[in-house]
């Protein structure tokens with residue numbers, strides 16, 4: 462929660478619940494996931510509230526938006542550089558922490574100074590693999 466303190470959001474109970482939901486969350490939830498998870502406690506909360514809060518957080522660097530899942534945008538409260546592995550069946554996304562040195566040949570660099578990378582790995586998670594073999 463500490464990192465959200467400086468982000469300058471007015472903390473309404475609903476926003477606080479969204480931040481709490483995200484804090485330490487490794488599931489890479491979508492806006493819909495968060496909305497559904499909090500709807501029980503905040504039946505009057507609108508989807509726009511969730512979406513706008515996420516968008517504000519993203520703009521202020523408190524969240525990373527992942528486009529790895531073609532079905533929906535997913536959000537990652539872990540803003541440290543890391544990579545992702547996605548299950549092509551259930552769309553579960555897990556973090557990969559590792560420093561991959563991927564040299565780009567000089568001719569391909571288009572004059573860019575490279576400051577980072579994000580690698581998306583695709584696979585089938587143990588759960589889906591098990592379900593498949595039944």
Ligand SMILES: [Zn+2]
Pocket residue numbers: 548549550551552553585586587588589590
């Ligand atoms: Zn899976």
Ligand SMILES: [Zn+2]
Pocket residue numbers: 489537539543544545555556
């Ligand atoms: Zn992540």
